[in-house]
Amino acid sequence: MKTCRTKNEIYLPESAFPRVVVIGGGFAGVSLVKKLKNQPVQVVLLDRNNFHQFQPLLYQVATSGIEPDSIVFPLRKLFKGFGNVYFRMADVQRIVPESRKVLTDIGELAYDYLVIACGSNTNFFGLGDVQRHSVGMKSIQEALDVRSLILQHLEQAVITCDEAQRDALTNFVVVGGGAAGVETAGAIAEFRKYVLPKDYPELDAGMMSVHLIEAGDKLLQSMSGKASREAFACLDQIGVDIKLNTVVRSYDGLHIETDKGAVLKARTVIWTAGVTGNPPVGISAQNVTRQNRILVDEFCRMKGYADIYAIGDVAAMISGEFPFGHPMVAQAAIQQGRLAARNIVSDLQKKPLDAFVYKDKGALATIGKRKAVADLGKFRFSGFFAWMLWSSVHLISISGFRNKLLVGLNWTWSYFTYDKGNRLIIRRYDPAKPESGG
């Protein structure tokens, strides 16, 4: 393939090898690229950010527990020494399967194999006003927005003479009772207990409230009944007001209306209630499921295409066991990335491809300080031991020694001091102008 720059092409060095273009440097894309190291292919990784982010700890950035830098890792550094791998910071705008091209904001790129690993977006279920006024938590930028919002609202609560306004400023609502929602609500409740009295002695800690709203009849739907009950009990104990079987209908920036007719007043609403696939433009509608995920066969190839793979959150491999595709979790993304890399190499060597078999390694969620729940196969743990397990698994999984060290230090510090050291409003966030955040 000709690799020199033409009028609109992104520059890449010449290579005699076929080119694999990968869209997305998340868990799926990174695991695939690692597996393609030194294989007879030229790999081009495209991502709109120049870093990989560790989403499971976004909530800790949002609640001032750890620095943002400790859970993101530069993609160029990650692939230093990978002679056949090139990174280009680019926002992919469209793919053109007919001409085997990817169109981006910095130019276009031809491929021999395309791997789509674009992940997912927050699902607001078509509630435009909720989307406008609440904050999601899918990226490091959004986690920083949440951090700024929490702190800004506390700053405003200190200076207002209007009691109703102070109430709304100190009401924090998390929507979605999955792991992200449970962990966020727990961390805000801990913030109220340990940080508020120190930083905002003028505010009565009793007036700050934390609400967790879940549409289903239990928390942590994807985990065992034991985990779900334990999570409920732990959150209840640290004073989180949990509303199950409650669907949010609207939010105008102040009033949250639910299907129960109840209206809560809060200036901070954090939306973790669902995700939807994030496929690039250019894929025919029949290849996309109702969850906006790309239909793939058992080899991770987009249905009907031998040269396009889709992996991770954006992919749906439908089977009897997984009628909507595999769970949108890091393990599924990592395992699919590895398999797709193997299959691309096998395809080049005209060998048979391997079918994907998901190995469920279990699920963990932390609740407040020093407590967690864990489902590992037949075993169910909760409490301090589960929290130690949760901490170890996350520390091992974070990219880079420096990041592990930073997170480990932050956790040790807060373990002994009950302090959260990153209570900074680096840039003010205005929900009416989301681009102001960060």
Ligand SMILES: Cc1cc2nc3c(=O)[nH]c(=O)nc-3n(C[C@H](O)[C@H](O)[C@H](O)COP(=O)(O)OP(=O)(O)OC[C@H]3O[C@@H](n4cnc5c(N)ncnc54)[C@H](O)[C@@H]3O)c2cc1C
């Ligand atoms: C708050 C939160 C907590 C979570 N906690 C857990 C947990 O505890 N355990 C667990 O297993 N899973 C957890 N998950 C889910 C897990 O993070 C995802 O399943 C996983 O990140 C999916 O990996 P992925 O590679 O498919 O997508 P992602 O990791 O989302 O990566 C997608 C990449 O594609 C890039 N991209 C997207 N569109 C474009 C474009 N058009 N052009 C260029 N680049 C693009 C993005 O910048 C991103 O780097 C959590 C998710 C969230 C949001």
